[in-house]
Amino acid sequence: MKRTQIVLLALLGLTLLAVQTGCAHFAREQLYAPPVGPIAVPEWTGPEPERVAVTTEDGLELAGLYWAPGNGSADIILVLHGRRDNAGRMAGYVQRLAESGRGVLVASYRGFNDNPGSPTEAGLVADARAFYRFARARGNDVYVFGHSLGGAVAIQLAAREELAGIVTLATFSDLGEAAPFYSELLIPDSWESIVALSRVEEPILFIHGADDDYVEPSHSRRLFRTTCSLAALAIIEGVRHRPNFRLIQPLITGWVDALRTGTTDTLVAPNAVDLDRKPACTR
Structure with missing residues (x-):
C-alpha cells in the first residue's frame, strides 16, 4: 500500500472517530437533557433545607439540599432525581419526608444546573457515591429514593455501597425507554439495571x-421479578410519571418503618391496584 493511501486511511479513521465522538456527545445531551442555571428554589411548606456541597472522587464540587434528621432520628434518605429534572424541584416534592423528622439529602449531578462536568453513566454513579458518603458521615442508616433515571442510579449505587434500603419510582429496566431511539446506538451508557440487581442485596x-405512559409499569414488574433481594412492588392508581408525593409519600415512609421493624410483610399501599411482596432468595 502506498504511503499516500495509508495517510488517507488514517485521516478517514480519525474523521470517523471524531464524528462518532461528536454524535455520542450529542446523544448524551439528548438522553440526559440537563437543565442549566442555578438550582430553583421551590415554595417551602416547612423548614428550609441547608445548601450543601460534596466533592466527587474526580474532583467535581456538586450542590445539594439537606434537611438534618430531627425528633431523635438518625436515618437519612438520599434522593436521586430523574432526567430533565433538578435538585430544587425534587426538593419541593420530597420536603414531605423531612416534615416527619427524617433526614433528607437531595443530590444533584454533574452537568446539571450550575454543576461542573458533563453527565455520563459512570459520572452520575460517582456523583451518587459522593452524596452517599456525605449522608453516611451524618446518619446511622442511609436509604435511597430514586425517580426514573434516579432509580437506575440508585440500583447502581446499591451494587457498590451498603444501603439500608432502596425505593424506586417509575424506573426503567433498560435504557431504551428513557433514551431517544438513536441514543442506544450512539452512546456507551447502558444503565443495565437488570444486571446490576444481581449484585444488590438491599431490600x-x-x-x-x-x-405512567412514559415508562410503563411493566419495567418495574420486570425489575421486581429479577431481584433476589427482599422486595415489594406497588402499582399506584392516580400516579403518572411525575412524582405525586401526596400519594406515594406514605408508602415510602411506610417501607422505611417496615424495614426497621421487620414488618415488610404487612406493608400497606393506599391506592395500589397491585401490591406484591417476596422474600430474599438464595443467591
Missing part, C-alpha cells in the same frame, strides 16, 4: 404509577 420497594 427494594419498586413503585410505579398505573397511569
Whole structure:
C-alpha cells in the first residue's frame, strides 16, 4: 500500500472517530437533557433545607439540599432525581419526608444546573457515591429514593455501597425507554439495571404509577421479578410519571418503618391496584 493511501486511511479513521465522538456527545445531551442555571428554589411548606456541597472522587464540587434528621432520628434518605429534572424541584416534592423528622439529602449531578462536568453513566454513579458518603458521615442508616433515571442510579449505587434500603419510582429496566431511539446506538451508557440487581442485596420497594405512559409499569414488574433481594412492588392508581408525593409519600415512609421493624410483610399501599411482596432468595 502506498504511503499516500495509508495517510488517507488514517485521516478517514480519525474523521470517523471524531464524528462518532461528536454524535455520542450529542446523544448524551439528548438522553440526559440537563437543565442549566442555578438550582430553583421551590415554595417551602416547612423548614428550609441547608445548601450543601460534596466533592466527587474526580474532583467535581456538586450542590445539594439537606434537611438534618430531627425528633431523635438518625436515618437519612438520599434522593436521586430523574432526567430533565433538578435538585430544587425534587426538593419541593420530597420536603414531605423531612416534615416527619427524617433526614433528607437531595443530590444533584454533574452537568446539571450550575454543576461542573458533563453527565455520563459512570459520572452520575460517582456523583451518587459522593452524596452517599456525605449522608453516611451524618446518619446511622442511609436509604435511597430514586425517580426514573434516579432509580437506575440508585440500583447502581446499591451494587457498590451498603444501603439500608432502596425505593424506586417509575424506573426503567433498560435504557431504551428513557433514551431517544438513536441514543442506544450512539452512546456507551447502558444503565443495565437488570444486571446490576444481581449484585444488590438491599431490600427494594419498586413503585410505579398505573397511569405512567412514559415508562410503563411493566419495567418495574420486570425489575421486581429479577431481584433476589427482599422486595415489594406497588402499582399506584392516580400516579403518572411525575412524582405525586401526596400519594406515594406514605408508602415510602411506610417501607422505611417496615424495614426497621421487620414488618415488610404487612406493608400497606393506599391506592395500589397491585401490591406484591417476596422474600430474599438464595443467591
